[in-house]
Structures are given as structure tokens and as C-alpha cells.
Amino acid sequence: MRAAIYLRVSTNRQETENQRRDLLAAAEERGWTVAAEYADNGVSGAASRKPGLERLLEDAEQGKFDVAMFWALDRLTRRGIFDALQILYRLTQARVKFYSHKESFLDGFGEFQDLMVAFFAKLAELERRRISERVKAGLARTRAQGTRLGRPPVQFDKSRARQLRRRGYTYRQIAAEMGVSVATVHRALAS
Numbered sequence: 001m002r003a004a005i006y007l008r009v010s011t012n013r014q015e016t017e018n019q020r021r022d023l024l025a026a027a028e029e030r031g032w033t034v035a036a037e038y039a040d041n042g043v044s045g046a047a048s049r050k051p052g053l054e055r056l057l058e059d060a061e062q063g064k065f066d067v068a069m070f071w072a073l074d075r076l077t078r079r080g081i082f083d084a085l086q087i088l089y090r091l092t093q094a095r096v097k098f099y100s101h102k103e104s105f106l107d108g109f110g111e112f113q114d115l116m117v118a119f120f121a122k123l124a125e126l127e128r129r130r131i132s133e134r135v136k137a138g139l140a141r142t143r144a145q146g147t148r149l150g151r152p153p154v155q156f157d158k159s160r161a162r163q164l165r166r167r168g169y170t171y172r173q174i175a176a177e178m179g180v181s182v183a184t185v186h187r188a189l190a191s
Helices: 017-030 051-061 081-093 113-144 158-166 171-178 182-190
Strands: 002-009 033-041 067-070 097-100
Touching: 002 017, 002 051, 017 033, 017 067, 033 051, 051 081, 081 097, 081 113, 158 171, 158 182, 171 182
Parallel strands: 002 033, 002 067, 067 097
Antiparallel strands: none
């Protein structure tokens, strides 16, 4: 059986190697040949567009492999039941089985796959919400403690910029001289 592996991590600080190793071992154990590998690095599970996953689905529809392997359902999506079912439905319509390494009972080979997909898709969606709530709570606490978030304000000497302008410097030359963007110079001199 020809297999395709799908890997995803949410941030560029993470890596897919653990997922990859587990899936390659599972394919070898089952006697499957890994025909293709697709990855989305630094792409949230909540993102509506995952280029690697989209390529996998397109290749499935072209019959390039027989089974799609992923580490867990939340690697495919964290957007809820409907999104998960749509992805797995496209695989099924293409006559491609699916294999989840962490949810062994969730595969394209069993009778209860739709029920299990719905259950685990909902769990993935709830986990995404919890992650979002934790991040928001952490930001709110940080703000309440008086910490300023975001980029530090640009230190800009308007009088020096005006002086350079009077000497015939262009906005671009002023920006280069002062180490700021041209837009910053325009905003400062317009006020």
C-alpha cells in the first residue's frame, strides 16, 4: 500500500521530526511504502489554509497514494467537527484510507470512523479555544502588571528631521540618515 505522511506544527520554533519518525515506523510496521510527505510548518491548526494539507488532498484525488497518515487528528485541523469531516470525506471520496497514529481506533478501515472523527474533532476544537483563552489571560495579566506589549515606540527627533528637510534632504534620505522608515518621516513631518 502506498502511503502519504502529513506533518504539522503551529510555530516555527517547533519541529515535525517526532511525528515523522513515528509515522515512518508505523508505515514500515504495516508494510506500507511511503510515497509522499507533506508538511505545514508554522501553520496553526485553526488556519483555514494549510498549503501542505491542500497538496495532500489534491494528490489523493489524483490517486498518488492509498492511505494518508497523520500523527493525530488535531494535526489536520483544530477547526471543529465540520472541517475534520470535510477533510476525511475528501480522502474517502478519493478512495484513500486514513491512519491516525495517536488515535488507533480512528482509521479509514473501521466501521465507527465517522463517530470517532466527530468526537476527536470536537476535542481538538475545544483545545484550540483553551489555548486561545490561556494566551489572552496571560496577556491581560501582563498588561495589568503594567508591562507594555508590542513594539517599543520609535525615538524620533522631529527638529533634526525638519532641519535636514530644510537643507534639501529627501524623505528617503532623512529616513536613511535617522535609521527609521520613510513612513515615519512622513508622519512626523506632516504633524
